[in-house]
Amino acid sequence: MLGLLLSLVASVAAERREWVTFTNCQYVATKDCDGDSFRIRSGTNEFTVRLYFVDAPETNLRYAERNRDQAEHFGITLDETVRAGVKARDVTRELLREPFTIRTRWASAAGGGREPRYYSFVEVGTNSLATLLVAQGWARTKGVTATLSRQNSKDFAARLRGLEAEARAKRLGIWKSSTDQQPATK
Numbered sequence: 001m002l003g004l005l006l007s008l009v010a011s012v013a014a015e016r017r018e019w020v021t022f023t024n025c026q027y028v029a030t031k032d033c034d035g036d037s038f039r040i041r042s043g044t045n046e047f048t049v050r051l052y053f054v055d056a057p058e059t060n061l062r063y064a065e066r067n068r069d070q071a072e073h074f075g076i077t078l079d080e081t082v083r084a085g086v087k088a089r090d091v092t093r094e095l096l097r098e099p100f101t102i103r104t105r106w107a108s109a110a111g112g113g114r115e116p117r118y119y120s121f122v123e124v125g126t127n128s129l130a131t132l133l134v135a136q137g138w139a140r141t142k143g144v145t146a147t148l149s150r151q152n153s154k155d156f157a158a159r160l161r162g163l164e165a166e167a168r169a170k171r172l173g174i175w176k177s178s179t180d181q182q183p184a185t186k
Contacts, residue, residue: 017105025122027096034059035088035138036130037109037117040102048117049102050109052146053160054130056092056139057085057174073140075178084174088138091173095132100124109144119144135163137173 022042030039032048035056039048057070060082071081104120122129133139141160145153168175 017107019103019105022102022104024099025096025102026099027093029093033089033093034085035092035133036143038089038092038096042102048115049104049120049122050117051130051133051139051143052119052121053141053143053157054134054139055142056088056133057081059085059089070140073142074174076174080174080177084138084177087173088133091136091138092129092133095124095129096122098124100129105146107144107146119146121146131160131163134160135167135172137167137170137175140164 022040022045025040025042028039028041028046033039036051036054037048039046055070057074058067058081061067061078067078067081071078074081074084076084101123102120103123104118107119109117109119124132130139134141141157141164145157147153167173168178171178
C-alpha cells in the first residue's frame with residue numbers, strides 16, 4: 001500500500017514539472033537500447049529516455065512476463081518477439097540518425113538498467129517517434145501517458161490506437177508474422 005501511495009505521489013509530482021526541451025540530439029548506441037528506450041546526447045547532456053505512450057518488444061528474454069505479454073499481444077512466438085525487438089531497435093536507430101528533439105519532465109522510467117531513464121517525447125522533424133513506430137508496426141500503444149502541452153493526451157492515445165489497428169490490418173512490421181488476424185481492441 002505504501003509503495004502504491006509513493007508511486008502516485010511521484011506521478012503527480014512529475015506531472016507538475018515543467019517540460020524541458022533538448023534540440024540537436026543524437027542517438028547513442030548502447031547494449032541496453034531497444035525500440036522505446038535508448039541513450040541520447042544533446043551538447044554536454046547525455047541520458048537515457050523511455051518513450052511515453054508506447055511499448056516496443058524487448059531485445060532479449062530478460063523480462064519473461066513482459067515478453068509473454070508482448071508475444072500474446074502481437075500474436076507471435078517468444079523468439080519472434082525478440083527478433084522483432086531487435087528490428088524495432090534498428091528502426092529507431094535509423095529514424096534517429098539525423099538530429100532530433102527531446103521533451104521531458106524528468107519523470108523516472110524505472111527499468112532494469114544501471115542508469116536512470118526518463119520518460120520523454122522524441123520528435124523527428126514534425127513527427128513523434130512513438131507515432132512512427134506504431135504506424136510502421138514496431139510498437140504497440142501501451143505504457144505511461146503524460147499531459148501534453150500541444151494536444152489532448154486522450155486524442156493522442158486514440159490516434160496511436162488507430163495507427164496500431166491500421167498497421168495490424170496492413171500486416172506491417174511485427175504484424176507481418178502475427179497469427180492474429182483480428183483488428184486491435186486494446
